[in-house]
Amino acid sequence: MSDRITGFVVAVLALAFFASASQLEQPFFADPLGPKAFPMVVAGVAMVAAILMIIKPDAEPNWPAFAVLGRIAIATLILVIYAYGLKPLGFLLPTALAAGAVSYQIDPKFSNAAKIGIGLSGGLFVIFKFGLGLSLFALPRWMMG
């Protein structure tokens, strides 16, 4: 079933890609092939492969339990928040929280995860800032003055 769904998704994407390519205007001064032919061929191949996948799917992969997928979703969310927090909040605080949280998703022991978060955040900061000379801010800008 997973393969069929994937095949369907790929087919829809390929169709959209094909349509988007065919909308491109062919500039009159362009090369004989132009900007749309290659993407259209790629979309065509993807379409054929997707249809084959729908017709002949493989055995169902081992999807993890719902709870595990939930953990992965949480980890993704943490990373997205981290991506937004890295600049305004400085390096140390978001990194400690994000590293600790990801660590907790892998091995759910709270005190360990907290230690790992703080340790990684401090250790990596020293390596990046003083070892590699990256321009990182330890703390939020407003606290650095």
Added chain:
Amino acid sequence: MDLFANLALGFSVALSPTTLSLAVIGCVLGTIIGALPGLGPANGVAILIPLSFSFDLDATQALVLMTSVYYGAMYGGRISSILLNIPGDEPAMMTTLDGYPMAKKGRAGDALVLSGVASFVGAFLATIGLMLLAPLLARVAFLFGPAEYFALYLLAFCTLGGLGSKNQSKAAIAVCLGLGIAMIGVDNSTGLTRFTGGSLHLFDGIDFLVAIVGLFAVSEVFIFIESHGKDSAIGIKLEKITIPVKDIVNSKWTMLRSSAIGFIAGLLPGAGASLGSFLAYMVEKSVSKDKDSFGTGNPRGVAAPEAGNNAAAGGALVPMLTLGVPGSGTTAVLLALLMTLNITPGPLLFTERPEVVWGLIASLLIANFVLLILNIPLVKVFSRLLQVPAAILLPGVTMISFVGIFSLSGSYFDLLLMIGFGVLGYALRKLSIPTVPVILGILLGGHMEVSLRRAMVLSDGDWTYLFATPISLGLWAAALIGFIAPIFLRSYLTIPKPIKEEK
């Protein structure tokens, strides 16, 4: 002799204190990366690339650092194969078959030393092969026009997809996905923007480093969350290390044979180290007098795949440097490094930037000896790394990926894109759609389209031009065979099952 003049140039570059120390640092980092479970060579090199830019290295130095990491990771991969029965990277898979049983018999030290020597033989011979063959191939590559390059890219996708996946349609989807992503952004020859959906962030296209780090490193975190660090089993204790002279002498022919096989497998565009170690092992098994002892701890079964995979690692550099077509996931990442450094691999690299090529080759020769020292007397130190729990390692990898990509572009969008590629990579891996062709597609898509369009300009739109020369015809045929033959050979290409752990 040209060769010696070139080598002298190479060593003059490689023996400068900076380059030499970079090679040593690269070897140490590489061995660590290879030994750490769940951090393969492609992964490791990918997360280090953005950081290596902050060092302000020139092209040769950056390349020396990263290829030493690459060689080192190939050596290091065997450590966890032998001690934990978990391959440190994909090509080290075959080493688990005899390495772990040998370790269980109390010969872990012997297996590590033997495989270290085999790795050295394979890598050393392959570097010599690279030295001899690359300039020749570079000369042949001058004959390649756009039509030949188009066929060559196609060949790389077909062999990589054909051999790398159990299902041809999944491999094709992976390639198309990569090619499609490569099309996003401004079309260079007309200035039109394509497939950006009007988003300004996408006008420059998607940076392949973002895709690589996301697909390889970030998706690994999700895989580990799923497995909950369950695989981080306690392995075998390592006793005092002695040198098993008898085993090494006994397997000298094995090592030579396997090095040759591995090197050739590495040369094929798109095939790479996994194929090299696999073929080396299978050939060794079939020529051996007692086939049954393979899989139960036969020292030759340890030497063969290690010589094979390290030789293939060297072999894979040949098409990467001369034609710009990588032979494996890790060489694809190295190609990304070259492209970011504004070096175009290809025949011109050899004539215009000989110091890069020969400096690299000389550094690899030196790196091999460094690695031999690191991997035999010091193997005990590196085997401690196996005890680093996933709960520390993976968050560390994630944070390094974030800072690396952030330092490269400083944009939130790239970080979000990286996370997106991480999720995509996880889904693809669950669906057993290979991720390496996606990377290769993103890397080569632009070049592939450009060569097709140039060919059409040259021929004024005549399609038969693509098949006009014997070289391109041969490449098309090879591509077709590379994609279709694995379907029929699949029953021969199945990897023998490793022994199960008795609980």
